[in-house]
Amino acid sequence: MTERLPGYRPPARWLHWITAAAVLLMIPAGLIMTREGIPRPLQDALFLFHKNTGVVLVPVILARIAYRLTHRPPPLPVSVPGWQRRAAGLSHALLYVLLVVMPVSGFVRVRSGGFPIELLDRLGAGPWLAKSERLADIAQGIHAAGAFVLIAVLALHIAAAAQHALIRRDGVWSRMWPVGGS
Template structure:
């Protein structure tokens, strides 16, 4: 299987997979802290701050992806699987974009705004409006749920490729050195600008 992702795509993929997993768990933890307690303010602002930084990295990833074509899928893949892969990757990107954006918007329709790493206070630019806050908060919640579902689907599809089709798809997204050791002919990045 000669086609593989470039080092930039691989780095962005795995860095964001790790960061999103951590941020997701952090969000669930924060949502459990009772409203009105000092701990909630502290941790929710940390969640907002790390979320904004992750959001910037997501922007870099989407910008990079829009200017670089991924390697072609294995020729053996049927058309429906190609469509499913394209659609599910698009959904993953959509959730990645909507999560930080909806969190940021919700924060600006509440009186709290954002205390960036509890150091700098960014006051909200929107009104303290319960309806808009609830709408963006619901969007955040739904996007988190949809992301979890599509990551699960992503892993199931990968398991099928690795265990049933045995086409080594994971190696396309694996750092070149170890992939090279196992599959010496798979080390030629084919991504183009």
Template structure:
């Protein structure tokens, strides 16, 4: 069975690790009782890692256009192929949605995104309480959808890697000495 090439694997695992870091940071940063310095550090981390996630996801999508993913093994039923395709599309769509709604929420609220500000990029979004409120709600609901789709993705990976042992998980697993 052929696996993903190294760049695709790197894109996958970089995004996975960054998302797994930003989700709890995003949840913790909005809790009551945090010191202002901890809350500020978490907000800065969450916003700027969100920018990195968006850039890596866009690079991965561009890479997929040039180097398509390897086909699933013939042992994978057609319905699972369809679910896998829909799940991957949902993951990409939700990751982009989260970055865009996060950006809109922050910029419409008049807050900085330090990495973009350091590059001298304009904000592109005027201050707007209505847009900020909409983006905040959309980002919150998007988080729930993203966590659900990630859970489905991880469950399917575990099913293929631990139960079926059909090589599907090995296609994306980091290439390490065995």
């Protein structure tokens, strides 16, 4: 049965779905653009999309974290067991950490590798980091490991959301969906 629950406020919902849409496009773009043997024009287009969307997303992510730190999330329905509350809290915290680690490591990997970020270059921003193969390698390792963890946590996150929306219908889904709910 769907409980009538207080939902996330509209800014939290919109910031969630804008970030989610961008991240869910950037992950396949990142995975495809790093594959051997894909056509060069496609690879260039995906790199352009991936790097620049990632940079545009940074202020959205910062706004989201600032909003979250100043607004407590609404309480979960009483029907959600303790272990699921803890799992949700932990996975949400991990997602926020990854939303910082991924753009920062991507940025450091690209800039210390001496590569362009077209949007920032157009705006006349300097490289901000000196070229360093070692730093680029470390950042690349962090970005790849972060991507792995992010994909795993998101698989659980999306499965949990689908379970709430389709099976339990306990109002958790409509707390976050931008239309409807209270």
